[in-house]
Amino acid sequence: MQGSSEVHITNYVWSFGDGSDNVNVSGYSSAKIQKHTFKKARLYVVQVIAYNSMGSAETSVKVWVQGNRAVYKTI
Numbered sequence: 001m002q003g004s005s006e007v008h009i010t011n012y013v014w015s016f017g018d019g020s021d022n023v024n025v026s027g028y029s030s031a032k033i034q035k036h037t038f039k040k041a042r043l044y045v046v047q048v049i050a051y052n053s054m055g056s057a058e059t060s061v062k063v064w065v066q067g068n069r070a071v072y073k074t075i
Contacts, residue, residue, distance in 0.1 A: 015048075
């Protein structure tokens with residue numbers, strides 16, 4: 001489209017709420033999905049912040065880990 005411009009995400013910062021180090025990943029395709037192994041069964045709040053040249057946006061999700069199963073709900 002003429003006159004439109006896209007602003008691409010430059011990096012994501014993931015926080016898994018379990019005391020592990022934050023994961024900072026550059027680029028869009030490799031960073032939008034992350035795998036993480038939780039060591040204990042309990043409730044975690046996972047947060048991701050996306051950055052671009054205009055600023056940042058964040059979202060969080062509650063993840064309940066029980067055994068080898070995880071149930072999540074966006075907050």
